[in-house]
Amino acid sequence: MNLELFIAKRILSKNEGNFSRPIVKIAIISIALGLATMIVSVAIVTGFQSEIRDKIIGFGSHIQISNYDLNSSFESTPIEKNQDFYPSIENTEGIRHIQVFANKAGIIKTDEQIEGVVLKGVGSDYDWSFFSDKIIEGKAFSAKDSKKTNDIIISKYLALKLKFKVGDKLRMFFIVDDKLRARAFTISGIYETGLEEFDKQYIIGDIAHIQKLNKWSKNQVAGFEILIDDINNLDKISQFVYENIGYDLNSKNIKQLYPQLFDWLDLLDMNVYIILILMVIVSAINMISTLLILILEKTKMIGILKALGTRSISIRKIFLYNSFYIIGKGLLWGNLIAIIICLLQMQFGILRLNPASYYVSVVPINLDLLHIVLLNLGTLLACVIMLLVPSYIITRISPVKAIRFQ
Numbered sequence: 001m002n003l004e005l006f007i008a009k010r011i012l013s014k015n016e017g018n019f020s021r022p023i024v025k026i027a028i029i030s031i032a033l034g035l036a037t038m039i040v041s042v043a044i045v046t047g048f049q050s051e052i053r054d055k056i057i058g059f060g061s062h063i064q065i066s067n068y069d070l071n072s073s074f075e076s077t078p079i080e081k082n083q084d085f086y087p088s089i090e091n092t093e094g095i096r097h098i099q100v101f102a103n104k105a106g107i108i109k110t111d112e113q114i115e116g117v118v119l120k121g122v123g124s125d126y127d128w129s130f131f132s133d134k135i136i137e138g139k140a141f142s143a144k145d146s147k148k149t150n151d152i153i154i155s156k157y158l159a160l161k162l163k164f165k166v167g168d169k170l171r172m173f174f175i176v177d178d179k180l181r182a183r184a185f186t187i188s189g190i191y192e193t194g195l196e197e198f199d200k201q202y203i204i205g206d207i208a209h210i211q212k213l214n215k216w217s218k219n220q221v222a223g224f225e226i227l228i229d230d231i232n233n234l235d236k237i238s239q240f241v242y243e244n245i246g247y248d249l250n251s252k253n254i255k256q257l258y259p260q261l262f263d264w265l266d267l268l269d270m271n272v273y274i275i276l277i278l279m280v281i282v283s284a285i286n287m288i289s290t291l292l293i294l295i296l297e298k299t300k301m302i303g304i305l306k307a308l309g310t311r312s313i314s315i316r317k318i319f320l321y322n323s324f325y326i327i328g329k330g331l332l333w334g335n336l337i338a339i340i341i342c343l344l345q346m347q348f349g350i351l352r353l354n355p356a357s358y359y360v361s362v363v364p365i366n367l368d369l370l371h372i373v374l375l376n377l378g379t380l381l382a383c384v385i386m387l388l389v390p391s392y393i394i395t396r397i398s399p400v401k402a403i404r405f406q
Helices: 003-011 021-060 129-133 156-162 207-213 231-243 259-297 299-307 312-348 369-396 399-404
Strands: 063-066 095-109 114-122 135-138 151-155 169-176 179-191 202-206 223-228 250-253
Touching: 003 312, 021 129, 021 259, 021 312, 021 369, 063 231, 095 207, 114 156, 114 169, 114 207, 129 135, 151 156, 156 179, 179 202, 179 207, 202 207, 223 231, 231 250, 259 299, 259 312, 259 369, 299 312, 312 369
Parallel strands: 114 202, 151 179
Antiparallel strands: 063 223, 063 250, 095 114, 095 169, 095 223, 135 179, 151 202, 169 179
């Protein structure tokens, strides 16, 4: 029988007379709350980053290929649709889809208001998966190479502001060769992404309208959008695309197109690191205090064990077993609390946000098993390392003085 484990169980047995009993409970609660805070913090931040990143990519794709324009306006120089890489680049590992696009700035005028917007033209190859759960009224249109459609989808923001609904006619005005040109569209659907910076700006329509307004041929587009399987491979695939599209074309990934948004998302990582460090330190200090109190309370027992010939390393094991029990129980409750909070938020969206400030209407949660495992291992490792030093005090205790200790 493991003597150290037996004694450790006896120390932590239900004895209301133990002074350390409430201290042990406080230590368990401290570890549980610390771990729960870390798991929820990581789940919220990674969920927030993922949600915003996916929305930005939904409008702009992972990688855009276009001409070498020196300006950042929406009036780009056209390129030929027939390229060596289109659509064969889809066969490259890591690349999911390639599609054509064109943008043109315009104005929507109603009897009461005028709103500047951007018409994003898409073709028959457009991947509608991003909008599949974003369209709240009506439906997406189908762009065909053989026939131009007047259907468009607009955001809920624009629909409310300009008092449009599904099925309404919409007139949009464009500047072409310093002259005003009007186009009539029909609203087939209304979408809402929560990313107001884009919802205020973009209307999705048939690319054929932009080609006609700009006097382009059907074989001319503003550029190509590439979607990839894993954003972690973005830099690698971006470099591959840049090297394989020819010297006369340029490519930019989504981080280069919207650096301010991605820099902002990266700053959130620092907040998480600070929370993790603080929570681990608090948990470790609580465990050190608890172990020292246990040692202080059982000083006489330590002296008797030493007098009976028990080695210091065996006595240290007794108190380390106690510590492992406290840490383990704290981790168990911490995981349980965090997972319940995350699941409730994912299911019911209890915590809500202002989309105008945060780009999402509810606090997003990314409950990743790997993150939970790493946080548990990190907390356990930090606490165990911190416990080795105070447990060394046992080797310095004199049996004679310990037995006399009151």
